[in-house]
Amino acid sequence: MNQTDVLDLVREGLMTALIIAGPVMIVGLVVGVLVSLFQTLTQLNEMTLAFIPKILAIFVALLIFGPFMLQQLESFMRMTTDKIVSLP
Numbered sequence: 001m002n003q004t005d006v007l008d009l010v011r012e013g014l015m016t017a018l019i020i021a022g023p024v025m026i027v028g029l030v031v032g033v034l035v036s037l038f039q040t041l042t043q044l045n046e047m048t049l050a051f052i053p054k055i056l057a058i059f060v061a062l063l064i065f066g067p068f069m070l071q072q073l074e075s076f077m078r079m080t081t082d083k084i085v086s087l088p
Contacts, residue, residue: 001087009083016076020069027061028054 031054039049 001083005083009080012076012079016072019072023065023069024058024061028058031057 032050035050035053039045
């Protein structure tokens with residue numbers, strides 16, 4: 001395994017991590033901004049109001065995007081194990 005192969009493996013690993021984490025992080029970000037905007041407009045400063053919608057939205061996002069995330073992880077692991085097996 002040469003330096004190019006290692007760099008390709010690291011690049012694929014980082015891209016897979018971004019693809020897996022991206023949907024859930026975007027959902028959390030959007031819900032967080034919307035809840036903060038709602039709290040600012042209504043002048044409600046309740047801490048539980050900030051966390052409960054985010055937790056529920058992230059849970060729903062995991063239910064929706066979970067199969068896709070597992071498929072991406074499985075694809076990366078298969079590629080990695082194939083490269084390990086092909087080592088001289």
